[in-house]
Amino acid sequence: MGLAEQYLLPFLNNHWIEVVASCILIYFANLFLERKGTNSSKVPVNEAMTNKSLPSRSRGTQNVIKKGGVGDDDEEEEEASNLVEPLWPDDLQHVPYPHIKLAPEESLRRSNEFYELMNKRRSVRFFSSDPVPREVIDNLIRTAGTAPSGAHTEPWTFVAVGDQEIKKEIRAIVEAEEEINYSKRMGSQWVNDLKGLRTTWVKEYLTEAAWIILVFKQTYGILPDGRKRNHYYHEISTALAGGILLSAIQNAGLVTLTSTPLNCGPQLRTLLNRSSNEKMMLLLPVGYPRHDATVPDLKRKPLDEIMAVV
Amino acid sequence: MGLAEQYLLPFLNNHWIEVVASCILIYFANLFLERKGTNSSKVPVNEAMTNKSLPSRSRGTQNVIKKGGVGDDDEEEEEASNLVEPLWPDDLQHVPYPHIKLAPEESLRRSNEFYELMNKRRSVRFFSSDPVPREVIDNLIRTAGTAPSGAHTEPWTFVAVGDQEIKKEIRAIVEAEEEINYSKRMGSQWVNDLKGLRTTWVKEYLTEAAWIILVFKQTYGILPDGRKRNHYYHEISTALAGGILLSAIQNAGLVTLTSTPLNCGPQLRTLLNRSSNEKMMLLLPVGYPRHDATVPDLKRKPLDEIMAVV
Incomplete structure (x- = not known):
């Protein structure tokens, strides 16, 4: 039984x-x-x-x-879907789009030139401490702010840190978390995949580079009366602004290291007094490269591996 | 009781x-x-x-x-965490980073120039059908492919559609879903927020523009033996590539409309024969603007509303 x-x-x-x-x-x-x-x-x-x-x-x-x-x-x-005033008046004016039509040969020449410029971009971990004028940083961020965004909500905040003491505090936060990331959180596959690139949790560049630019997405907007305003597609909009920022940095003869430090967001938000609707997406040391900077000898995929034509 | x-x-x-x-x-x-x-x-x-x-x-x-x-x-x-060969050999060579140091005044001049160029970018819904040479599209995508990516996995695929019949099929898919999006899925706040921008579910530009570029993120890689390779941060990496692509399009004198058509991904993936690790992130009609193109009269936020300096 x-x-x-x-x-x-x-x-x-x-x-x-x-x-x-x-x-x-x-x-x-x-x-x-x-x-x-x-x-x-x-x-x-x-x-x-x-x-x-x-x-x-x-x-x-x-x-x-x-x-x-x-x-x-x-x-x-949770409360963001309460109806608020529309973003734009119904009778918002539409105006002619001002442009000069380029000849296709000119488009080709310019597209070649820009590719050559951007193809020299590398993630650089060795910065000179040569100063970068504040006006340059302003221009880089102005340029990032030209990105498109869902319903033109412009859901981004850029924090430029030039103060050496704050850079030290940022470095301390990032290094402490990164040590835990490497030793515990990332696991052996990830750590092995990075070994050849010689990245570690020690981030000297965070105190060497002239500036650190932190890119925050605003997950919602705040109206004067305290109610929330939807920020459609804030994640992708802010990331696109980040891509334009990388182009602007490269174009200005500066270098950066694109990073998304795991688990540091809340501490950095507190350090920099950002509001609770702001979430860190990217942390970019920005400056001139050190004269003896090195990079891993990586190649890019050939065009036919990243492109299909129909 | x-x-x-x-x-x-x-x-x-x-x-x-x-x-x-x-x-x-x-x-x-x-x-x-x-x-x-x-x-x-x-x-x-x-x-x-x-x-x-x-x-x-x-x-x-x-x-x-x-x-x-x-x-x-x-x-x-689910199986992606089985250990596979590291991405790079431990003894990957590191080489000097080739660069010419710009003077700060030169950085300033170039950063100004690039801002002026990018500030002219607008999302345009009216395209001329003037052809855009295939070589230009190649260069745009080559440029997007210079973006940084997690552990240099380059987790992206760009599909350039020039065939008029396929463009018609894309338009049919997008318009059908967008009609449902506007009438049912988006809700009144979202629809009201877009009203002034005069966007609708009718997308003539999808058949008017010379090309449509679709940006897919690869959520994982596939090894020759069929096992999966982790693609760290594929979402943000591909979005950054998208931002660089927008810069390249603007630089070449072309226009686009940045779109993320809700709910169309699987159908477009099937139409374009993409693999199951590829997820659509962006759909970009690309071409020259129509001579009478208009844009909503929007302003950008001033610098002090998007930037904080520490």
């Missing part, structure tokens, strides 16, 4: 009603807890960009509108 | 052991189901970039390494 027949079946026979009742009880308790938001960290946050199907209005509302696009944190968006 | 005293307390008194047993049973069933991955869509996918705390190794491994960075889909990453 099996265990099931000996114990389980008689038990269920006598007590099935209690078992069913408990199940129902737990099911509703679970539902209730989810509504209270205690499970909110389990909700997927970037549905909009991964293009999963959005079969119903409610799902679309929950994941796309309420959250304002890609990569939001859930809790802070 | 309350309901609790009349029914609940006697019930619990007689049957508490069954209730506790059921709870334990359901708890373990739940755990088991989560391990099986049936709940995987609830796992947060962009922890790395939102910088939530990662207290333990296992959480770091689950969310960052296994998923290869930001914005992955969960299900397809």
Whole structure:
């Protein structure tokens, strides 16, 4: 005689009603807890960009509108869908787009030239401490601010750090977290994949480079009356601004090291007095390269490996 | 006498052991189901970039390494953490970084010039059908491919569509989904916020522009033996490449409209025969502007609203 027949079946026979009742009880308790938001960290946050199907209005509302696009944190968006004044008046003027039409040969020449310039870009870890004028940094950030954004919300903040003491504090925060990242969080595959590039958790460049530019996305806007304004697609918009910033840095003869220090965001936000709607996306030391700077001898993929033509 | 005293307390008194047993049973069933991955869509996918705390190794491994960075889909990453050959040999050569040091005045002049160029960029919805040479498109994509990427994995694919029939099919897919987006998925706040910009679900520019460039992120790489290779930070890396692409388009005297069509990704991936590790991030019509193109009369935020200096 099996265990099931000996114990389980008689038990269920006598007590099935209690078992069913408990199940129902737990099911509703679970539902209730989810509504209270205690499970909110389990909700997927970037549905909009991964293009999963959005079969119903409610799902679309929950994941796309309420959250304002890609990569939001859930809790802070909860009230964002209260209707506020439209961003632009209905009768916003539309004006001629001023442009001079280039000949195709001129487009070709310019596209070649820009490729040659950008192809010299490398992530550099060795900076000279030569000063970079504040006006140059202003221009770089002005340029990044020309990026397109969802409904023209311009959901970004750039913090330029030139103060040596603050740079030291940033370095201390990043090095402490990076040591844990390398030794515990990243795991052996990631650490092995980086070994040839000779990156470590020691980041001298954070105190050597003339400036550090930190790029924050604004996950929502704040209206004068304190209500929240949706920032559609703030994640991709701010990242595109970051790409334009990299172009501007390269064009100005400066170098940077594109970094996204894992787990440092909240501490850096506090250090730099940023508001709770601002989330760090990129940390870029910016300056002139040291005369003896080296880079790993990497090649880029050939065009046919990154491009398909239809 | 309350309901609790009349029914609940006697019930619990007689049957508490069954209730506790059921709870334990359901708890373990739940755990088991989560391990099986049936709940995987609830796992947060962009922890790395939102910088939530990662207290333990296992959480770091689950969310960052296994998923290869930001914005992955969960299900397809499950085996990605099996150890594979490191990306680069340990003894990868490091070579001098070739550069000519610019004088600060020269950096300033160039940064000004580039700002003036990029500040003329606008999202344009009216394209001339004048052809754009294939060589120009090649150069634009070559330039985008100079972007930095996590561990230099170059996790991107650019699909350039010049064929008029395929452009028509893309337009049909996008317009069908956008009509549903505007009428059902986006909700009234979003639709109101766009009204002044006069965007609709009708996208003539998709068949008017000489080219459409679609930017796909590769959520993982595929090794010759079929195993998966982690693509760290593929989301932000590909978006940065997108920003550089926008700079290159503007520099070549061309225009585009930066779009992230909601819900069209899977259909476009199928239409263009892309592999399952490729996810659409951006769809960019590229060409010369129509002579009578108009743009909404928007201003950009002044520098002090997007920049802080420390």
